[in-house]
Amino acid sequence: MYALRKIKKINPMITTATSSNTIANMREEEQSCTNPSCFFCNMKEPDSSLRRSGILNCFKEIPLTDNREHVLVLSSLWHIAMTHPDDPEFPSLGIFRCMAKLIYKGLNDRIWLLRDQNMYIPYYAAHVIGSYTMNKAEFAEMAVESGVIPPLMELLRGKISWVEQRVAVRALGHLASYEKTFEAVSVYEEEVVNLAMKLASTCLEEVYVEFVGVKNIDKRLKYHRDLLTRGVGDSEMEDRKAEEWASQLQCWSIYLLNCFACKERSLNLICRQIFLRDLCDMWGGLVNHASPAWAGLVRILCYSKYGRKSIAESKEIIENLCNLSRSSDDWQYMGIDCLLLLLTDQYTRYRVLEKIALFLIDLAELGSLGDRSNLGEAITKALLLDYKESKLKLKNQKIQKALQDIWNFKAERRKENLISEETLEERRVLVNLVKQEANHVFWLGEIEEALAKYTEALGLCPLKLRKERMVLHSNRAQCHLLLRDPDSAISDSTRALCLSNPANSHSKSLWRRSQAYDMKGLAKESLMDCIMFINGCMKAGTTKRVKIPYYAARMISKQMDATWLFSTARSKITSSSQVRKEQESDGHHESNNDELLQHGEMTRMMMENKECLSGLSTIIEEPNLLVKEGSWRKVDQRARRSSKAFVARSMSVKFA
Incomplete structure (x- = not known):
């Protein structure tokens, strides 16, 4: 009965996925079906033993026969594997061996592959393998025993296209994540x-060149378009889905590397400096929030001595870790973890201390972050490890002074435990008076004098008065912004956000740090802070309809364009467009197929057989599981519609 319920779920999907002629043919065949190996008839068999026997025969017969309905069977198996990945029925009946043979058939018989709808079959076969091996180690063992790895390796090598590489790297990543497989x-x-490594570094450019950058829809592979949008989307939907899939391809490639790195295997390959430099740009984008991407792999590398040594030698990785640690990114704690691991290793400590000390000092008062508590204390302890020796080894006087300040901060924290409530209240009144003076001179336009007053107030303010100190740091950050000092503005904004409760929740500081990061050209960090700022505005709204500040919406639009997943690939293509125009002017016109830019042999054959592919029916693909429907999408749409210029409203942001 369970299988009967599953086939009822499949039927609507099959109906949606086929043309009207195909549906009519299926109905006629259903009424007079005499094929004992028909998958759909066997699924409807009420006797469980007969049903299992029939499905077992189906899995044996499908790779040996040529039937137009096989693609419908594969799409149905994909749907079952995605919705019931832990169900042992199909794995126990030989589905893995069937899928492996189908992938081989597609690789070895290209005439068959390009006939009817067979182009979809290797994709769905690899997807079924990945779905069933996602959660269960025993299923992964069955898959390996059934010989799925060699055909998956062929797909990973790019024998068909990037779409098949995506599901192959996903399946191999699941198989590599279990000890026994x-x-x-x-x-x-x-x-x-x-x-x-190659996929992670080059897949975005490949997807852009072969799909997203091809503006003439007729020149995009038809079955790619159908898989991406279920055959009902326009070019905009295709581009959006391709962005998601490209991000997944990159993140799943990094996950496969994680499986080797966590066992300290092939670190000599993964830790090549050229790859570590490329790794910094692999942040997953907003379309793949579930993956830590580069930060996850770097943290795993930091758990090994060899990995820490390589990370410490990479200037780009250290800079990105420092920026990540002072951001509102979900993976902020990973950046902090990596820096602490580097600091507590005596071999790497003095290689990175001067580069990261100022960044971590800003986080010394950080309390809880996610499920981590007392992070500030851990940071302080790591910075002051071998404090006297550090002072002798460090040549940078600014860093020496910063470490001295953190040492004094630790001592002052102990002393304040003895301050009475009466004394504390007196200090609070005094601090507020100085702050009011600072606010007054600020509005008179004396920014430098206001900065000095806020600094004076901070010197008088006890560490226990966290809220007052948060406001002072935030206001001082505003002064730094107006004085065009983004580094100091980021430092003060970060300290204010560490003092907020919960961390990274003070809206004004988020907006100020977003502006400061924008000044430095750090689009990703600016975007994250601006999104958090807008989310805070929405939560603070008392009505259902919240008005988003247009300057924040414009910032979102600007940074989303700068951090678009394909922005680097787009710039490369744009820079080479002049060369192509010159070639065209000299009469060196390329063929329509070559305009897709560097397709592999299989892709060229698909374009040559374009007429065979043009009639492919729509196949339903999985829902967008990894995209979080956030309010920032609406904000971006609003920003893109706005025709107003982006005006810095620094003076209009009220001080606390």
Whole structure:
């Protein structure tokens, strides 16, 4: 009965996924079906033993026969695997061996692959393998015993297209994540690691060149378009879905590398400086919030001595870790973890201390962050490790002074435990008086004098008065902004956000740090802070309709364009457009197929057989599982519609 319920769920999907002629043919065949190996008839069999026997025969017969309905069977199996990945029925009946044979058939028989709708079959076969091995180690063992790794490796090598590479790297990542099946993947260790590194580094450019950058829809592969949008979307929807899939391809490639890095395997390959430099740009984008991308791999590398040594030598990685640690990114804690691991290793400590000390000092008063508590204390302890020795080794006087300040801060915290409530209240009144003076001179336009007054107030303010100190740091950040000093503005804004409760929740500081990051050209960090600022505005709204400040909406629009997943690929293509125009002017016109830019042999054959593919029916693809429907999307739409210029409203942001 359970299988009968599943087939009832499949039927609507099959109906949606086929043309009207195909539906009519299916109905006629359903009424007079005499094929004992018909998958759909066997699924409807009420006798469980007969149903299992029939499905077992189906899985044996499908790779050996050529039937137009096989693609419908595969799409149905994909739907079942995605919705019931822990159900042991199909894995126990030989589905993995069937999928492996189908992938091989597509790779070895290209005439068959390009006939009817068979182009979809290798994609769905690899997707079924990945879905069933996602949660269950025993299913992964069955898959390996059924010989799925060699055909998946062929897809990973790019024998068809990037769409099949996406599901192949996903399936191999699941297989490599289990102890008992890891060794089967590691048979191809060097090749797998090199391919995953290459995919992670180049997949965005490839997807842009082969799909997103192809503005003439007729020149995009039809079955790619159908898979991406279920055959009912326009070019905008195709681009949006392609962005999601490209992000997944990159993140799943990094996940496959994680499986080797956590076992300290192939670190000599993964830790190449050229790859670490590329890794910094692999942040997943807003379309793949579930993956820590580069930060997750770097943290795993930091758990090993060899990895820490390589990370400490990468200037780009250290800079990105420092920026991540002072951001409102979900993976902020990973950046802090990596920096602490580098600081507590005596071999890497003095290689990175001068580069990261000022960044971590701003986080010394950080309380809880997610499920981590007392992070500020851990940071202070790591910074002051071997404090006297550090003062002798460090040549930078600014860093020496900063460490001295953090040492004094720690001592002052102990002393304040003895301050009486009466004394504390007197200090609060005094601090407020100085702050009011600072506010007054600020509004008179004396920014430097206001900055000095806020600094004076901070010197008088006890550490226990966290809210008052948060406001002072935030107001001082505003002064730094007006004085065009973004580094100091980021430092003060970060300190204010560490003092907020919960951390990173003070809206004014978020907006000020977003502006400061924008001044420095750090679009991703600016975007994250601006999104958090807008979310805070929405939560603070008393009505259902919240008015978003247009200057924040414009900032979102600006930074989303700068951080678009394909922005780098787009700039490369744009820079090479002049060369192509010159070639065209000289009469060196390329063919329509070549305009898709560097397709592989399989892709060229698909374009040559374009007429065969043009009639492919729509196949339903999985829902957008990884995209969080956030309010920032509406904000971006609002920003893009706005015709007003972006005006810095620094003076209009009220001080607390």
